[in-house]
Amino acid sequence: MGWLSKLGLGISLMVLLVSSSLLAVVLGYVGLVVYSAMMTGTPIVGLLIDMTIPYLPVVAVLLTLVVLSGTWFSWSLVRPASVPKHERLASVASRAEREVPLLGSLGLSDSLAPPEPTPEERAERTLAELKRQYVDGEIDEREFERRVDRLVSNDSLEEARADRERRAVLNDGERDRT
Known part of the structure; x- marks a missing residue:
């Protein structure tokens, strides 16, 4: 077991907290600017178009980080949990791993397969x-x-x-x- 998997829960939680906080700040700033424009009577469409170019990549990167770190955090919590072992579950997971090669790295079919009898x-x-x-x-x-x-x-x-x-x-x- 590598150091990354041992620290996965902590790292993913930190990335999730930082990226979601930054995303909230950026979206809050955009909301504040739009609210100010509404109060002063400035056309909002032009303002949003002007803001889209510099902030859209930042929002996209932060949103991607939030989703990935949230998924990683969830997986780090769920992975050590006791999962029922059954031959049918293992065969479904094996079929899914054949269809989607990315799932093969998770080792679901191995973790769902019942142990071989001694x-x-x-x-x-x-x-x-x-x-x-x-x-x-x-x-x-x-x-x-x-x-x-x-x-x-x-x-x-x-x-x-x-x-x-x-x-x-x-x-x-x-x-x-x-």
Whole structure:
């Protein structure tokens, strides 16, 4: 995680506050000039045309800064929030990322995808499915024992535990480096 993403919330808030304040000052000044022209009877259309040339680029730049920094600020607030993970949401986000390449940099499909089951979870699900099939009478006792023996002979449960411990050690090492 880069320094920009760590400071994103603060930077975006500062840019939002400064640019929106400057935009308010510029628009307030334009409003004051128009109000003064109305009170003195000066034609407003000519005055607005004269003011458009020097102030339009300033207003456009400030308005762009307000919109971009507001979006960045909102994204910085929402991004760490807990987002429900679902395969359908991930597929919709993946399709949107293919259609709009700019969305690919946000990594929405990765953040919406449910986590892959660990080997231990897969083995436990397989064992639960075998038990269900045996109880429902879909397989007999001999077939159940054969499949359980194959599951255990693969040492899936032990491999899953070892894999989980390895990942925990690697994650601890990464946290220590950051």
